[in-house]
Amino acid sequence: MNVADAVLLLAHDDEAERDRALLALAGDKRAAVHALVAALVRPASSTHFARVVLLLAAFEAKDAVGPLLDLLERGTLGLDDRAVVARALGDLVDARHKGDLRLRRQAVLLARDLMAPTRASIVPALAAVADDAAVDELRRLAVADADVEVKRRAAAALAALPPPSPPASPLRSSSSLSSSSSRLAPVPAASAPPPRAVAPALPPGAEPVDFAAMLASTQSSTLSASSKASSAPPTTDGGMVFDIEAMVKTQQAQAASSSAPAPPLSPAEQRIARLRDPRWTERARAIDDVVAHGRELLPLLLEHLGHDAPARLGICLALARIQAPEAASALLLVATAEPQTANDRDLQAVALKALANCLTGAEQGITAPLLPLLKSTDPFVRAGAVLCLGRLADRVGPRAATLLLANDADVDVKKAAAVALSESVREDDIDLVPAWLGALQAVPRPPIEGQEALLVALARVDLADDPANAPWRVRVRHRVRPLVCGATASLRRLAITILDRCYADADPPPPWVVEDVFTRVGDPAADVRLVAAAFVARFLPAGFSGAVSRLEDALEKDERAVSLLCIEALRRHDTALAQAALQAAADSDPDADMRAAAARLLVGFVPAHAEWTASTPLPPPPSAAASAAALSTTIAPTTAPTTAPTVSTTPRRVRPAGAGGDVVEARDAPSPKG
Secondary structure, three states: OOHHHHHHHOOOOOHHHHHHHHHHHHHOHHHHHHHHHHHHHOOOOOOOHHHHHHHHHHOOOHHHHHHHHHHHHHOOOOHHHHHHHHHHHHHHOOHHHOOOHHHHHHHHHHHOOOOHHHHHHOHHHHHHHOOHHHHHHHHHHHHHOOOHHHHHHHHHHHHHOOOOOOOOOOOOOHHHHHHHHOOOOOOOOOOOOOOOOOOOOOOOOOOOOOHHHHHHHHHHHHHHHHHHOOOOOOOOOOOOOOOHHHHHHHHHHHHHHHOOOOOOOOHHHHHHHHOOOOOHHHHHHHHHHHHHOHHHHHHHHHHHHHHOHHHHHHHHHHHHHHOOHHHHHHHHHHHHOOOOOHHHHHHHHHHHHHHHHHOOOOOOOOHHHHHHHHHOOOHHHHHHHHHHHHOOOOOHHHHHHHHHHHHOOOHHHHHHHHHHHHHHOOOOOHHHHHHHHHHHOOOOOOOHHHHHHHHHHHHHOOOOOOHHHHHHHHHHHHHHHHHHHOOOHHHHHHHHHHHHHHOEOOEOOOHHHHHHHHHHHHOOOHHHHHHHHHHHHHHOOOOOOOHHHHHHHHHOOOOHHHHHHHHHHHHHHOOHHHHHHHHHHHHHOOOHHHHHHHHHHHOOOOOOOOOOOOOOOOOOOOOHHHHHHHHHHHHOOOOOOOOOOOOOOOOOOEEEOOOOOEEEOHHHOOOOOO
């Protein structure tokens, strides 16, 4: 097998074939290195790119350093591939790469990578370059990196570096010194050299000053100045007078003039730098500025997110508002990193909420790292994690949200779970209905947001048609009915909508359920009035006591949609009072459409029922034939009068009791308090 075929076989699914390829490559390392380097130039598939790079490192292929740097400069490698390249570079570089600017540039970028293995693997490359920038980067890793292993490797690399060579002494030659020494006043010799004093500890931020070096560097200028000044007296002990303060200022000025000025920050870098401001008001202004330039600053924000610890919180807050899907992977790494300090814990919660805003639902592989965060002791972390899970395409989100909504003790977590549930539930999530009903009945009840989310979920699932769903429809009716008079308009509207879907013409609601909904026709919220009027127009029993006067009150509010439904309910009431109310609407309603609709319903309307009284027994449900006749009269009225209703042949709201007789469904009966 030649080496070219062996390189191709590295991507084979069969392990035995891959082993054959490795043996072939190991048999001719020189040709293998050439073929592997050539494979780096071609677009590599992710299945064998790592094998190619690691084999080059194992074969000690120094020629692969250049192609690897080319790949890094293209910027097309993913996080995992960058980690493999960093490991290979750490194994391949040596003393020959000292001072290599190209290698140092890429090594510094890898040292600021989001993945800790990448930062740890590139430490040997930084130590091999060993210029000032590389050494500074090693010091940063040894002191400020979040990963313990990276810190340890960087510290070990710094300790192994040779000490810096001392600077060249600015002293003059011995001849010049001897010639100038004749102009110095003699110093009397001491009988014994005094003991050397131990240097005191310096305060934080102070730097030691080498006065001997300063004296040597300024000796000539001092001597020339002293020869011109006739009034400079010698000291009493035979030494010369030196202005130490002047020497220190001279050295500082020389150092400032010799060092190159730092390049000015670009406007984009200045915006990122303002995110490090410890003052919250200034940082808030900086976040607004970054968001205003969102897309153009996105690459720089993601680069700083990996290594710029002081700016991470501001970057996450900005990314949460920019909502860029490209930031999801970087935010996931920040959110799932183990927090070491209180600031890290705050950052984790903010990163999770930013991640939730950046998700599109099509991401893969995000669920597994987020699941452990649902058990975090920090409620904000749990809330952020469930928000993220609710916006993913898999079905973990609604289940996790249901569990937190029912069992979590923190109100903020329950509110976040409510949002996640309302966003993630689908029509086929019928298996979660028991859990939702249990959460509605929990003590204490979920917050208002949680109850609304549970009703949204129940309204979205499809409980109709399938006979297997009949038990769940019955249970939903009983759990949802109390919320018809809920605390918010949203609860009331959703409850009526769910009840409307849970009943049918062949299975109508009992009168007490109709009464509960009828009270909402006068609700303060317009959307609640509309759905209540639609329910009454569909299910109002004929002769329902007191219905006509309440419907007339609703007609006086001049809401066209509600009024049209109310006159449909009057026709369904099928009494003389209802006929009179329809005639009044047809004669005097200010809306022409209302007059036309009422006149259409009056055609062929001969009342067949009397309004219920206290002594009137509840009528049986209308038969299927009567319901069809009423419906056909409403849609296409005829001039023939309707006949009296026939005896009902549809099943009553009872279930068989075995040997005979009927057993009323207990939960559908009126409550003692009602």
